[in-house]
Amino acid sequence: xxxxxxxxxxxRRGDVALGERLFVVGGKSLLLVLLLLAVVMPLLAIFWxxxxxxxxxxxxxxxxxxxxxxxxxxxxxxxxxxxxxTVTAIVVPLAYLFAYALQRTLIPAKGLWRGISxxxxxxxxxxxxxxLVYLFGNQGLLRSxxxxxxxxxxxxxxxxxxxxxxxxLMILLSALSLADARLFDAASSMGAGPWRAFRSITWPATRQxxxxxxxxxxxxxxxDFGVPVVVGGDYQVLALEAYKAVVGQQQFGRGALIGMxxxxxxxxxxxxxxxxxxxxxxxxxxxxxxxxxxxSRCRDACFLAIVLLVCAALLVVIGMAVYSSLVTFWxxxxxxxxxxxxxxxxxxxxxxxxxxxxxxxxxxxxxxxIVIFTGAYLMEKTQGQRLLNQALRLLSFIPMAxxxxxxxxxxxxxxxxxxxxxxxxYGGMAxxxxxxxxxxxxxxxxxxxTALRQLDGEFEAAALSLKAPLxxxxxxxxxxxxxxxxxxxxxxxxxxxxxxxxxxxFLYSPDTILAAVAVLNMDDAGNVGGAxxxxxxxxxxxxxxxxxxxxxxxxxxxxxxxxxxxAPGH
Amino acid sequence: xxxATPGAQMKxxxxxxxxxxFTALNNVSLDIAAGELVCLLGPSGCGKTTLxxxxxxxxxxxxxxxxxxxxDISELPPQARxxxxxxxxYALFPNLTVEANIAYGLTGSSRDESRQRxxxxxxxxxxxxxxxxxxxxxSGGQQQRVALARALAPSPSLLxxxxxxxxxxxxxxxxxxxxxxxxxxxxxxxxxxxxxxxDEAMLMADRIAVMNNGQxxxxxxxxxxxxxxxxxFVAEFVGQGNWLPFQRSSESHAQVGAMSMxxxxxxxxxxxxxxxxxxxxxxxxxxxxxxNLFPAKVREITFLGNRCRMSFELKALPGHALLAELxxxxxxxxxxxDIWVALPPQSLQVFx
Numbered sequence: 001x002x003x004x005x006x007x008x009x010x011x012r013r014g015d016v017a018l019g020e021r022l023f024v025v026g027g028k029s030l031l032l033v034l035l036l037l038a039v040v041m042p043l044l045a046i047f048w049x050x051x052x053x054x055x056x057x058x059x060x061x062x063x064x065x066x067x068x069x070x071x072x073x074x075x076x077x078x079x080x081x082x083x084x085x086t087v088t089a090i091v092v093p094l095a096y097l098f099a100y101a102l103q104r105t106l107i108p109a110k111g112l113w114r115g116i117s118x119x120x121x122x123x124x125x126x127x128x129x130x131x132l133v134y135l136f137g138n139q140g141l142l143r144s145x146x147x148x149x150x151x152x153x154x155x156x157x158x159x160x161x162x163x164x165x166x167x168x169l170m171i172l173l174s175a176l177s178l179a180d181a182r183l184f185d186a187a188s189s190m191g192a193g194p195w196r197a198f199r200s201i202t203w204p205a206t207r208q209x210x211x212x213x214x215x216x217x218x219x220x221x222x223x224d225f226g227v228p229v230v231v232g233g234d235y236q237v238l239a240l241e242a243y244k245a246v247v248g249q250q251q252f253g254r255g256a257l258i259g260m261x262x263x264x265x266x267x268x269x270x271x272x273x274x275x276x277x278x279x280x281x282x283x284x285x286x287x288x289x290x291x292x293x294x295x296s297r298c299r300d301a302c303f304l305a306i307v308l309l310v311c312a313a314l315l316v317v318i319g320m321a322v323y324s325s326l327v328t329f330w331x332x333x334x335x336x337x338x339x340x341x342x343x344x345x346x347x348x349x350x351x352x353x354x355x356x357x358x359x360x361x362x363x364x365x366x367x368x369x370i371v372i373f374t375g376a377y378l379m380e381k382t383q384g385q386r387l388l389n390q391a392l393r394l395l396s397f398i399p400m401a402x403x404x405x406x407x408x409x410x411x412x413x414x415x416x417x418x419x420x421x422x423x424x425x426y427g428g429m430a431x432x433x434x435x436x437x438x439x440x441x442x443x444x445x446x447x448x449x450t451a452l453r454q455l456d457g458e459f460e461a462a463a464l465s466l467k468a469p470l471x472x473x474x475x476x477x478x479x480x481x482x483x484x485x486x487x488x489x490x491x492x493x494x495x496x497x498x499x500x501x502x503x504x505x506f507l508y509s510p511d512t513i514l515a516a517v518a519v520l521n522m523d524d525a526g527n528v529g530g531a532x533x534x535x536x537x538x539x540x541x542x543x544x545x546x547x548x549x550x551x552x553x554x555x556x557x558x559x560x561x562x563x564x565x566x567a568p569g570h
Numbered sequence: 571x572x573x574a575t576p577g578a579q580m581k582x583x584x585x586x587x588x589x590x591x592f593t594a595l596n597n598v599s600l601d602i603a604a605g606e607l608v609c610l611l612g613p614s615g616c617g618k619t620t621l622x623x624x625x626x627x628x629x630x631x632x633x634x635x636x637x638x639x640x641x642d643i644s645e646l647p648p649q650a651r652x653x654x655x656x657x658x659x660y661a662l663f664p665n666l667t668v669e670a671n672i673a674y675g676l677t678g679s680s681r682d683e684s685r686q687r688x689x690x691x692x693x694x695x696x697x698x699x700x701x702x703x704x705x706x707x708x709s710g711g712q713q714q715r716v717a718l719a720r721a722l723a724p725s726p727s728l729l730x731x732x733x734x735x736x737x738x739x740x741x742x743x744x745x746x747x748x749x750x751x752x753x754x755x756x757x758x759x760x761x762x763x764x765x766x767x768x769d770e771a772m773l774m775a776d777r778i779a780v781m782n783n784g785q786x787x788x789x790x791x792x793x794x795x796x797x798x799x800x801x802x803f804v805a806e807f808v809g810q811g812n813w814l815p816f817q818r819s820s821e822s823h824a825q826v827g828a829m830s831m832x833x834x835x836x837x838x839x840x841x842x843x844x845x846x847x848x849x850x851x852x853x854x855x856x857x858x859x860x861x862n863l864f865p866a867k868v869r870e871i872t873f874l875g876n877r878c879r880m881s882f883e884l885k886a887l888p889g890h891a892l893l894a895e896l897x898x899x900x901x902x903x904x905x906x907x908d909i910w911v912a913l914p915p916q917s918l919q920v921f922x
Contacts, residue, residue: 017647017649017650020647020649456657456659456661458657458658458659458661459661459663461626461628461648461655461657462655462657462661462663462720464627464628464647464649465626465648465651465655465675465721466654466674466675466720466721466724467649467650467675467677468649468674468675468677469649476663476666477663477665477666480665481665560665562704562706562707563664563665563666563704563706563707564664564706
């Protein structure tokens with residue numbers, strides 16, 4: 001046997017090295033510039049705006065002292081805090097019970113309950129609020145059940161509870177999905193009952209996630225203005241005040257100051273969360289055995305009751321929104337029609353807004369997933385440029401700690417700056433896409449990193465030893481293996497872009513108005529039916545995209561079954 | 571069979587590598603002759619994997635130089651170094667067929683050439699006909715062979731093996747060791763293998779470099795390593811052994827407790843220290859008189875199938891457990907708890 005191959009190595013070596021550097025260093029540099037432009041600069045702009053005392057903008061140290069000492073600010077702050085605390089007190093325990101039911105009991109139809117409970121994610125935060133208006137408003141369906149009308153504290157709390165419930169649920173679901181059966185066997189062999197086992201095994205393993213859920217719900221609630229705008233009535237909160245200061249009164253400095261206040265709880269909880277995470281360390285050992293709940297009639301019945309109650313509430317609210325969008329003229333003419341879907345009789349953008357939203361969501365999902373996944377790959381799998389890697393890792397965590405409202409304010413200040421050459425993008429689609437990608441970057445990037453870390457760490461080394469350029473390896477091996485995670489990122493970005501309103505509200509122009517913004521505007525103009533119709537459209541579009549991508553993912557898994565199965569004996 | 575890829579010689583010159591405060595490699599030098607198989611043997615953390623990764627270009631050494639043949643590869647990126655590597659996990663790409671995996675490194679050759687080459691490589695590792703299978707459909711041993719075929723397909727001048735057997739069952743391990751060794755001889759490719767398993771190293775290597783704390787303690791043939799360990803660490807790490815504290819009483823004798831033991835000529839000049847002796851060198855109840863014969867007491871005998879391991883203590887050195895290995899048929903000769911053992915002078919090594 002002879003080995004006749006004499007590869008033409010030397011001629012191509014130069015090109016490979018160049019292409020390689022371009023891919024690795026170029027890709028990382030690009031990501032760094034993106035993060036600086038889309039995250040760091042806007043944040044700095046907020047501080048700059050907040051502390052500079054330009055005339056008539058309500059900024060500067062003097063204005064800050066005045067604002068923070070004012071009666072009105074204390075009232076707003078108190079309102080915001082009591083709403084946020086009440087919502088967390090309701091949502092986190094409920095979400096914990098719900099997640100526990102789905103992960104640790106034997107109730108039937110878990111997939112169905114899971115699907116229903118995640119529905120609010122597919123719609124903007126205004127949708128539950130609009131439904132509440134139709135249910136408990138002055139002319140609401142169930143108005144007679146309440147002594148007072150819904151506008152105010154309890155309206156906001158209920159709306160926010162529905163809006164934040166799936167967010168908390170997702171954190172707790174993943175925390176409760178990990179359990180080592182051996183620990184429970186050991187506990188019961190030592191005579192511990194279920195309550196003791198919960199206290200000594202389940203609770204310590206999940207309390208950090210409870211804290212994380214607590215922080216997330218608190219931050220989401222305190223920075224959201226979609227719900228207060230619709231059902232707040234005279235009960236004002238800080239987020240709304242920031243929105244009004246910037247959009248209504250052009251008081252940029254005042255908006256920046258409130259934005260900074262709203263950044264505080266997020267930053268604080270983010271820091272504490274990161275610290276706790278480092279202290280907790282690895283929770284599950286590699287040899288853990290999967291926990292299988294044992295049947296228990298009483299326990300399952302109790303949890304099923306809770307799950308049914310929560311799902312019923314969610315379905316009533318979402319169903320009400322859909323129903324009200326079809327009612328011709330509430331409450332006088334209850335015949336069903338598509339009149340509200342014509343959007344022709346009102347301001348707000350109508351179908352243009354919807355088309356814009358779909359375009360924006362598609363661009364965000366496609367560009368965002370490519371940029372984020374490639375960036376995560378370069379950060380995880382290349383060793384050079386240690387400093388750059390660290391900078392990227394640090395920067396890509398910031399968006400998680402920055403509420404959309406604050407990010408949006410930052411964009412207004414930074415891209416609106418006279419003399420900034422990037423000002424041309426202001427009000428354009430490109431900036432909306434950039435802002436949305438930046439806003440949702442951390443979660444998507446973490447999904448990508450998790451998927452990438454599951455790959456054999458030696459893949460890249462093997463490819464390099466075979467003289468294959470890294471970008472080719474990335475396209476031929478990494479992307480196909482990680483395609484399910486990539487589809488997951490696409491879905492997340494699409495749905496988030498469809499439903500987001502917090503940052504986009506500051507950045508649109510009449511040409512680039514978005515569906516979620518249109519919901520807000522229509523509701524503001526008194527066209528609640530139109531707002532309900534647009535919310536329903538967003539919900540349906542998100543749901544369709546999710547189903548489509550889930551189907552694609554399933555088909556993909558089936559097609560690649562030949563190589564996704566594990567080797568015998570492994 | 572005649573092969574056209576004689577491996578190149580490999581030179582490692584004064585490699586230093588630190589990770590923060592930890593010195594992974596401290597002035598490591600090594601010469602590997604063309605076509606030789608060298609094992610880096612040592613406990614975890616001794617630096618053997620770091621050295622392999624430096625040679626592969628996956629880590630960059632702080633100081634020192636690396637040569638394949640006459641070519642200085644110290645600063646080259648991995649793609650330009652011309653080696654094949656077999657990882658512990660094999661790192662086969664799961665979404666590519668066996669054929670595509672092996673052809674992965676064959677860029678720049680036509681489709682026919684590459685297909686021919688793949689068939690050739692599969693024949694070489696005895697897996698002809700598996701072209702269209704995916705790695706996940708193969709057993710661990712088969713996966714290892716595919717990974718080897720992939721590493722060898724571009725005809726590299728150096729083959730690196732990173733703990734190649736540790737993912738396999740003990741039963742197939744020895745068989746694959748022998749096979750891999752045969753293949754390496756047949757191709758004549760210069761090979762460097764990292765392992766922490768001394769049996770593997772003994773079975774496969776032309777020469778073994780025993781490493782500890784980032785340094786090469788001894789670099790010699792397996793037999794030299796076993797029979798004449800250069801340092802106490804090598805003696806301890808490879809095989810079993812007995813240690814006896816001593817004081818030199820004369821040129822030819824050492825005092826161990828109340829016993830005077832004769833040493834072989836040229837057994838070192840240390841005034842005091844430890845004597846080292848392999849368990850199988852000890853004779854129990856010799857039929858004829860031997861030198862260094864001492865009374866002893868049996869503590870325990872463990873039956874190991876083809877041999878027995880006896881734990882005993884010398885009466886003049888109570889409480890100091892020693893090991894001897896003997897054939898099972900020697901067992902009845904033991905008779906009682908009280909025995910005589912001989913420690914032949916030529917098997918006693920002196921360490922300061």
